[in-house]
Amino acid sequence: MHFAVIARVLGVLLMIFSMTLLLPIVVSLWFNDHNYMTFLWGFAVAFSAGVAIWLPVYRSKADLRTRDGFLITALFWLVLATFGAVPLFFSNGLDLSVTDAFFESVSGLTTTGATVITGLDTLPPSILFYRQQLQWFGGIGIIVIAVAILPMLGIGGMQLYRAEAPGPVKDNKLTPRITETAKALFTMYLVFTFSCALAYKIAGMNWFEAICHAFSTIANGGFSTHDASILHYESPAIMMICTVFMLIAGVNFALHFFVWREKSITHYVADAELKFYLTWIVIGSVITVAYLASSKTFSLHDSFYLGIFNFVSTMTTAGFASNYSSFPSFLPYLLFLFAFLGGCAGSTGGGMKNIRVLLLYKQGMREIHRLIHPNAVISVKVGKITVPDRVIEAVWGFFAMYVVSFAAMFMVLMATGLDLRTAFSAVGACITNLGPGMGEVAAHYGDINSPAKWVLCFAMLLGRLEVFTLLVLLTPAFWRR
Amino acid sequence: MHFAVIARVLGVLLMIFSMTLLLPIVVSLWFNDHNYMTFLWGFAVAFSAGVAIWLPVYRSKADLRTRDGFLITALFWLVLATFGAVPLFFSNGLDLSVTDAFFESVSGLTTTGATVITGLDTLPPSILFYRQQLQWFGGIGIIVIAVAILPMLGIGGMQLYRAEAPGPVKDNKLTPRITETAKALFTMYLVFTFSCALAYKIAGMNWFEAICHAFSTIANGGFSTHDASILHYESPAIMMICTVFMLIAGVNFALHFFVWREKSITHYVADAELKFYLTWIVIGSVITVAYLASSKTFSLHDSFYLGIFNFVSTMTTAGFASNYSSFPSFLPYLLFLFAFLGGCAGSTGGGMKNIRVLLLYKQGMREIHRLIHPNAVISVKVGKITVPDRVIEAVWGFFAMYVVSFAAMFMVLMATGLDLRTAFSAVGACITNLGPGMGEVAAHYGDINSPAKWVLCFAMLLGRLEVFTLLVLLTPAFWRR
Ligand SMILES: [K+]
Ligand SMILES: [K+]
Known part of the structure; x- marks a missing residue:
């Protein structure tokens, strides 16, 4: 070291x-x-x-x-x-404890958007702005780390992207490459943020709120300047703008970069992860809208806007204004489940990332085919690329550690006295960096006990750092020469 | 075909x-x-x-x-x-619907022990006996399939045991081998059942009840002739006999067979899965007893017996008389979690099986070591055997399908109107073949709706047939020539 x-x-x-x-x-x-x-x-x-x-x-x-x-x-x-x-x-104006201040800061930087603060509408603008900018800087930090650093560290199968990252490749030497890559990604990030802010302004926000919400939209963060969040504006236009930019921010920024540099959308069309991501967005939105409308929870008009908005907000793990926990029947759990799918690798979205779930699915299908044809040699392909077994093993490792970490933290939260729904959803909403949970943490995280908040801080960091970055530090082998 | x-x-x-x-x-x-x-x-x-x-x-x-x-x-x-x-x-005497009769039958044969029948104490002895024998025959069926058939089918990494199974090996030809193996295993099964019945008789049961409970104990089934199950006898001796035989029945019967044939316990000592299984039994029991005693839920004496009995009953997935759902704080979820660990491969215990979790753990550690030493060649070993990557991949596939099946069935149960705790624990208790759940299904499954019962029948079969045996039948590729 x-x-x-x-x-x-x-x-x-x-x-x-x-x-x-x-x-x-x-x-x-x-x-x-x-x-x-x-x-x-x-x-x-x-x-x-x-x-x-x-x-x-x-x-x-x-x-x-x-x-x-x-x-x-x-x-x-x-x-x-x-x-x-x-x-x-x-x-x-805030009067936060040390725990709460740290929780809010972690929640901001990891773009989780779980908040301990209520009464946003009356806070000084500078504090509101600060929370939004925490998410915004957190968002670009995550992208740079995901695109430039994690592939080189080989975490959870992300070595798959090693050859793809923009900037000159010089293996094992981090610095020069990271600087180049960071510049390119930051440019993309700025362009999207500005476009988003402009769209919000045109749709009726003032510049301050437009910028603030653009910050948390592009970061898939979910912080807002209002307690009612995006729903405060009661504007389908604003909801749709938010939806579009959450979707864009949930896509691999390296992909955006290639499309922009080569002025051709073939990169989008050819990307298997993007296809997988959009497919689930469509399927999930249709189910949500259909169930909301057919159960007469909302009018057809509202079902359409609220359904799409909430599904996208949950799956991309933006977590804006999610009143998903008040949806009827299985819908809250369905939406919550998709937060584990999350965004694409190299995006500001959280969860396990679409590429990993896609790889797990393909490997699962390979196992089934192997059972039927025990002697066949079957390779896993994403797009035209044959995925090395080494990468798939890394993804499995990621998945298992994700599940084990989830179970362990859930158990600890139960021990601190939280009820089932709260503990379950709080761990899930934090490890996926979604933000809003269910039960006691549906609206905010202010009412739960301090030990639980520290556990959740760990969960947010664990999710954001793709589990292994933190876990590897906890092994004695890491510290040996 | x-x-x-x-x-x-x-x-x-x-x-x-x-x-x-x-x-x-x-x-x-x-x-x-x-x-x-x-x-x-x-x-x-x-x-x-x-x-x-x-x-x-x-x-x-x-x-x-x-x-x-x-x-x-x-x-x-x-x-x-x-x-x-x-x-x-x-x-x-029963008045069961078609759904309930099928549910009870599946629950018996898969040794799940989830029941829709109450008022056991007043039922005709022949019906009581029949339920117990369903579990007993189910138990030996599972062992034979797990030891003789699944390794040849290569399900979920069980090809690891291919060379180990007793009886002559003739690859791809199932019949002769299965007969030999089945005989050997059935002998072991009979010996254990008789010993268990004798112990129960000596501890105070009459012969009928001793045999009935020996049937469900060796099958890790959990059915009883009393609503209060094993706790009906209020006898620490009976609880301890039950504990010992649940533990024995949770061990690989091929292992028992080798020890018996060679009159040497070296096979027990050398078995990595057995060590893993017993380690968790000890750790889990200590935590359970310590928490029950320190939280003053029971007296020290009762904490000891009830703690060990309930932990073993849950982890081996026998599910006897489990009042675990009424334990305080995180304990119900801790015990429930260990049901996913379950018994050893080739036992009557359910869950994912210790060997699989052990392999996942070892592979997880390998991933971490690979991150620290990216160029090192690290193999996964169980005992002295190097596990082929092929086997590990199969175990991952198993794990992923287990998680996905769990999530999907949970979602469907929520949609049928069950509450979170009930839906969550019912799916878990059925897919692990544990039996008793929490919430509405803590005591019995009689009060939930019919569609939910059919889903749970599927869950029990899925768990018992190691997921892939059923899933493979649902793929079009299986039916193609
Ligand atoms: K978020
Ligand atoms: K059972």
Whole structure:
């Protein structure tokens, strides 16, 4: 392990992150909401900490290897979540405990969108803006990590994307490639965010709210400036804009990048994961709309908009305004189940990712064919690419660890005294980075006990870091020379 | 497919099964409970059907291949469950609907032990005996299939046991081997049943109840002649006898056979699955007893007996008298979770089987080590045997299909109107062949709706036939030439 270089990288990242705290200061001064000191302090603390970490080691140089990659990735989120909590903790209007401030910060950065705060409509604009920007920066962080770093670390089958990532490929050397890739992805991210904000503005939001919601839409985050979230506007147009951009944000950004660079949609058409993702979006939306309409839960008109909006919001794990938990019969569980499918790899969507579920399905079908034809050699293909068994094994490992982590955290939440529905849905909504759960955590996470909140923070990070990035750090073998 | 030979085998098996219906007639005459006509009719119907299936094809001969094996195995359970339901349907004292009679029959033969019948204490002895014997014959059927047939079909990694099964090995030819193996296993089964009955008798049961409970104990079935089940006797001695024999019945019978044949326990000591199984039994029992005692749910004395008994009863999926659903806090879910671990392969225990979970764990650890050492070649070993990747892939396939089937059936049960706890635990208790669930199905399954019962029948068969035996029949590829 190159601890000095790791510290240098983290120090720099923390300094960069501290700069982002200047934005809410601008917002605060613009709206004159008397809250800028909070963020100035937040900036000062984060920046000084960054310098303090960076300064002793700023001359350190070494090529980072995969093992360092795990540690940097995990520490990156942990450190940012910690310093991101500082302004929330010190804000006058909020009165959050340490637990709640950290929970909200983790929830923001991981784009989970589970909130402990109520009464959003009356909060100072700077705080509202800050929550949205946490998600936005979290979203681009996730994309860069998913597209540029995880494939090289080989987590959960993501080595499949190793050759695909934009930027020059230089195996085992992380730095040069990441910079190139990050630039390209950030450009895409900016373009989508701006388009989304513009669409919201045209549909009737003011610029502030349009930008705020564009931030959390493109991040598939789900934070809003209103307690009623997107439904506050009672506008089918806004719901549909939100739906479209959640869908776009749930697609692999590397794919968007290729389409943009080569000015050709053949990449979209050829992508097996995208096809799988859209197929389930359509099937799920149709079932939801049909059941809502036929059970007379809403009028046909409302069933259409609310059905599609809620299904997409749940499956992409944006988790906007999801009143899915109040849907009748099996619908809440159906929608909830699709959050485990989630977005595509390299998107801001959560869950297990479509490509993994697609691979599991194909491998499952292969097993059945092998039973019928025991001696046949059958390979698993995604599109035209034959998937190496090594990748499939990694995906199985991912799936098993996902299930085991889920069961373990569910058990701990039950032990803290939560009821079945709450514990079950809270773990699911956090590990998939969906956000809203059912039962006591349908509207917000403010009422559950503190130990449960810490477990859920772990769940959110576990989901966001694709399980293995965190789990590998907990094994003694990782720390051995 | 050799349909004629399949019909011949099924016809013979059905005729043999019909003979077992003569036993309750003896019981009925002995106790003079005026119920013998029911079973005489049941016998007549099953025997005639067997003859009718067998006669037109009794000269058919062909070596059966694996594909025929799937069909025979699945039809075997389906046909027996159907004809096993006949006496239950026609019994005067019961008044069961078609659904309920079939449910009870499937539950018996799959040794699930989920019952729709209440007021057991007042039923005619012949009916009580019949339910117990359904489980007993189901139990030996499962062992023979698991030890002799599934390894050859290669289901869910069970080819691992291909070389181990007793009897001469002749690949792809099922018949001669199965007969030899079945004899050896049946002997073991008889010895254990007799020992168990004797122990119960000595501990205070009368011979009838001792035999009845020995039947369901060795089958890990969980049916009883009393509504309060084993707890009816209020005897720690009986609880401990039950615990010991549930544990024995949860071990691979091929292993018992080797130990018995070679008069040496080295086979027990060397078996990695047995070690894994006993480790979890000890850990789980300690947690259960400790929590029951420290939470003052029971006295220390009762915590000890009830804790161990209930944990073993749940993990081996015997499901006797499980008042586990009334345990405090997370305990019901912890015990329930261990039912998914279940017994060892080749035992009467249900669940996913210890060997599979052990393999998944080892593969999970391998993935983590591969992340740390990307270029190392790491093999998965169980005991001294290196497990082929092919087997591990099959286990993953099994695991995924198990999870997917669970989720799908859960969703359907929710749609029929069951509440979360009931739907969740009913599917789990049936697919693991545990029996008792939580919520509305904690005591019995009599109060839930008919469609739900049919889904649960499917769940019981799916669990018992190791998922793939049934699923493979549902694929078009299976039926193609
Ligand atoms: K979210
Ligand atoms: K059982």
